[in-house]
Amino acid sequence: MGFAETFKALADPVRRDILTMLRDRRMSAGEIGSHFDMTGATVSYHLNILKKAGLLFEEKEKNYIFYSLNTSIVEEVMVWLADLRGNTETGASEGGNCDEKNKG
Amino acid sequence: MGFAETFKALADPVRRDILTMLRDRRMSAGEIGSHFDMTGATVSYHLNILKKAGLLFEEKEKNYIFYSLNTSIVEEVMVWLADLRGNTETGASEGGNCDEKNKG
């Protein structure tokens, strides 16, 4: 999947707003779009980028397509950031490149 | 400061590589640049974007400028993502908009 796509998806304010809107419940493409001052086509473009990044699930029902948040991808990003930051609390290392092995 | 700048900074693979390189030690602009197949000017452009996003500290010494990671901004991003994900373990809510208050 790749972090490139995921971070790029998160880099746009419209797309972050969409994700926030989906925090507690799924919403249809139209309902999502009604919160923005842009065409449905543009909203669809943003939804597609989020979907390709793995950040959204979609369910088709009747005439609608409902989107919801894929929190597992959110967690993957958090893990990447946690590794970047380094392990501040425990002192344990989790696969980053601390110099422990080169010490002696 | 704003998440827009921070997430945009994180969205580029070159810039994520730079941050990863700075995980355990500071490096000069030149040393950072030597890891990439691009001009110093381009590296400087990327460093500037990371700096404006608050992700880097810089220290001038002699002829050099040393860059290091600002982990507090990394943590801010993690907090934003944790809020987006929702509190999976504790069940407590931390300022998101769960519907608790509208229940009765």
Add this chain to the structure above:
DNA sequence: TAGGTATTTAGAAATTTTTCTAAATACCTA
């Protein structure tokens, strides 16, 4: 001061992203 190394700034070209309008697809209802 003169010359050298490290880094940034300026300006332009190439690429990517964002947005729109118009048209297409899909599915539902009568």
Add this chain to the structure above:
DNA sequence: TAGGTATTTAGAAAAATTTCTAAATACCTA
């Protein structure tokens, strides 16, 4: 089937990003 609603796709225009070369700045050494 005909007509309607919801959403996406296509193509083009506008804006932003990334990269380069060339020049500027800054500071160090002799």
